[in-house]
Amino acid sequence: MAKTIMVVDDSASLRQVVGIALKGAGYEVIEGRDGVDALAKCTGQKIHLVVCDVNMPNMDGITFVKQFKQLPLYKFTPVIMLTTESQESKKEEGKAAGAKAWVVKPFKPEVLLGAVAKLVLP
Amino acid sequence: MGRRPVNNFTGLDSKILAPFGLAGAGALGTMVAGWSAWGWYTVLWSALLLAAAAWCARASGAALGGSGEADMIDNYLAGRERFGDAVLPIWCRHIENSRTQMEEAVADLAGRFSSIVDKLDSAVHVSSMDGKGGSSMPEVFAHSEKQLGSVVRSMKSAMSSKQAMLAQIKDLERFTRELRDMAEGVASIAAQTNLLALNAAIEAARAGPAGRGFAVVAQEVRNLSSRSAETGRNISNRVGLISSAILAASQAAEQSSEAEDKSMQSAEGMIESVLGQFRSITDALVQSSDLLKQESIGIQGEVGEALVQLQFQDRVSQVMAHVRENMELLPALLRDNRDRYVADQVLEPLDPELLLHELKKTYAMAEEHAVHGGSKHSAPAAAEADEITFF
Numbered sequence: 001m002a003k004t005i006m007v008v009d010d011s012a013s014l015r016q017v018v019g020i021a022l023k024g025a026g027y028e029v030i031e032g033r034d035g036v037d038a039l040a041k042c043t044g045q046k047i048h049l050v051v052c053d054v055n056m057p058n059m060d061g062i063t064f065v066k067q068f069k070q071l072p073l074y075k076f077t078p079v080i081m082l083t084t085e086s087q088e089s090k091k092e093e094g095k096a097a098g099a100k101a102w103v104v105k106p107f108k109p110e111v112l113l114g115a116v117a118k119l120v121l122p
Numbered sequence: 123m124g125r126r127p128v129n130n131f132t133g134l135d136s137k138i139l140a141p142f143g144l145a146g147a148g149a150l151g152t153m154v155a156g157w158s159a160w161g162w163y164t165v166l167w168s169a170l171l172l173a174a175a176a177w178c179a180r181a182s183g184a185a186l187g188g189s190g191e192a193d194m195i196d197n198y199l200a201g202r203e204r205f206g207d208a209v210l211p212i213w214c215r216h217i218e219n220s221r222t223q224m225e226e227a228v229a230d231l232a233g234r235f236s237s238i239v240d241k242l243d244s245a246v247h248v249s250s251m252d253g254k255g256g257s258s259m260p261e262v263f264a265h266s267e268k269q270l271g272s273v274v275r276s277m278k279s280a281m282s283s284k285q286a287m288l289a290q291i292k293d294l295e296r297f298t299r300e301l302r303d304m305a306e307g308v309a310s311i312a313a314q315t316n317l318l319a320l321n322a323a324i325e326a327a328r329a330g331p332a333g334r335g336f337a338v339v340a341q342e343v344r345n346l347s348s349r350s351a352e353t354g355r356n357i358s359n360r361v362g363l364i365s366s367a368i369l370a371a372s373q374a375a376e377q378s379s380e381a382e383d384k385s386m387q388s389a390e391g392m393i394e395s396v397l398g399q400f401r402s403i404t405d406a407l408v409q410s411s412d413l414l415k416q417e418s419i420g421i422q423g424e425v426g427e428a429l430v431q432l433q434f435q436d437r438v439s440q441v442m443a444h445v446r447e448n449m450e451l452l453p454a455l456l457r458d459n460r461d462r463y464v465a466d467q468v469l470e471p472l473d474p475e476l477l478l479h480e481l482k483k484t485y486a487m488a489e490e491h492a493v494h495g496g497s498k499h500s501a502p503a504a505a506e507a508d509e510i511t512f513f
Contacts, residue, residue: 011436013225016232017429024239024422055440055486084437084487095513102511106433109426115510 003048003120006041008032008064009082010056014105018051018082021109022116035059039067047077048121051112052099054083054090065097078119082107195469199460206453217446221439228435235432239425246418249411259411263404270393277386284379291372298365305358312351319343440486448481 005027007018012033019029030047032038034056050068054061065079078100083090086104094102101115322340326333455476463469478494485491 011225011439012229013232013432014436016229016236017432020232020236020239020425020429023236024243084440086488091511100513102513104509105436106430109429111510115512118512 002026002028004028004030004046005116005120006030006032006038006047006050007052008035008038008050008056008061009053010034011053014053014082018112021112022051024109025113025116027116027120035061035064035067038064042068042071042074044073047074049116049119050077050079051082051116052079054081054085054094062093062097065094065099069098077121080112080115080119082112192467195463199456199463203453203456203460206456210449210453214446214450217442217449221442221446224435225439228432232429232432235425235428239422242418242421246411246415249407249414259404259407263400266400267397270397274390274393277389281379281382281386284375284382288372288375288379291368291375294368295365295372298361298368301361302358302365305354305361308354308357309351312347312354315347315350316344319347437487437489441490444481444484444486444490447484448477451477451480 005022007015007022007029008031009015009018010033015031015033019031022029027048030041032041036058038050038052039059050065052061052064056064059067061081061083065081068074068077068079079098080101080103081091081094081099082103082105084105085091091102100119103112103115319340322343323337326337326340329336455472459470459472482491482494485494
């Protein structure tokens with residue numbers, strides 16, 4: 001059975017691009033437009049990994065990760081931050097929030113897939 | 123008022139030219155200083171400042187005939203504020219509209235790429251028949267060849283059995299020849315016995331009454347020899363009939379065997395021919411499938427590159443959003459500048475650092491900071507595997 005990955009990004013084109021890469025590798029993808037939308041979609045289904053942007057309207061990625069990690073079902077679900085931000089201070093915020101990896105956009109599909117394969121839950 | 127008059131080098135009133143000169147100089151300075159670093163939005167800023175200069179110059183000129191310098195300045199500042207209120211929202215809406223259109227178009231483009239990749243993947247799977255539960259063309263061919271080979275072997279085995287049967291029938295011919303020889307032997311013995319009995323009868327007649335009994339015996343022997351001769355002929359006839367029947371059967375079997383052998387060779391040839399044609403088609407299909415796979419790999423590589431390029435829309439969109447948000451601050455800045463004048467009666471020059479500082483705070487990308495700092499614009503390369511930070 002295909003593993004499910006949640007992609008959270010306010011850019012529809014980026015969600016598409018990430019979705020193409022992940023679906024091509026056999027993953028199922030659910031999308032969130034921002035932190036609020038993504039949390040609303042965490043309704044108990046198994047999510048094997050989250051790929052999340054940082055700068056988003058309504059709820060930014062760091063806040064989303066903090067709240068996502070508070071949900072008992074997703075406590076151990078790994079999160080990869082996928083963002084244009086490359087400042088070390090931001091990375092530290094992501095790490096403190098509970099993210100497992102930080103990938104800077106633009107990314108090569110194989111690079112993202114490598115990180116996903118390394119972190120995705122069994 | 124504490125304002126110093128501005129030098130008028132052209133004979134025009136300094137009250138007209140002062141703000142125009144101030145804003146125009148700012149615009150030109152911005153354009154010269156910022157073009158290499160900020161690109162297109164430097165032009166927008168410069169245009170804004172130039173337009174503001176033109177507006178206020180006209181407003182100042184109109185005010186000259188009014189109620190004095192204070193009114194003129196107030197009119198100028200109010201006009202500048204109105205300019206900001208009127209123009210900035212429209213510029214920002216255009217930028218936002220363009221950004222949204224670009225976002226939607228790139229999302230649609232990415233979706234089409236996704237569709238192309240899916241269809242290509244399906245085509246590759248169908249062409250190579252390596253989908254779930256399917257067999258590849260070479261596998262189908264090998265299986266068919268194996269089955270037909272089995273049929274040919276069965277037919278050859280049946281032919282071999284027939285040859286053995288034919289050999290046995292030929293053996294029967296030999297037996298019938300032996301039987302005929304034996305029947306001829308019986309006939310020969312009967313003839314000799316008959317001759318012997320005839321001699322005995324003659325000798326019995328010569329013996330007179332004493333030989334009468336022996337004559338009866340000799341007659342009986344003659345009778346028996348006649349019956350033996352008759353039986354021998356009968357046997358010989360029957361053996362002849364059987365021999366003819368066996369010979370006919372043997373010839374028919376031989377002809378049948380020859381016909382079957384020819385049919386067998388013909389069938390084998392046809393099977394080889396069909397397999398050969400099938401092999402040609404299969405090889406062509408396999409080559410076509412391999413080519414499609416190679417092309418697919420190439421196209422997927424191209425799509426991968428396209429996916430990297432499509433991400434630049436996100437970066438451009440963010441830069442446009444940051445610039446738009448910064449432009450939206452300008453009317454408030456103009457309003458604040460006017461409020462300060464109204465409160466303190468001091469004309470303060472607009473400080474670009476106020477906006478630039480706010481703009482800088484919105485930057486998310488290293489390239490924004492670099493461009494702001496004066497670096498030539500360059501798109502960043504896609505992140506390599508070793509650039510991922512794992513926590």
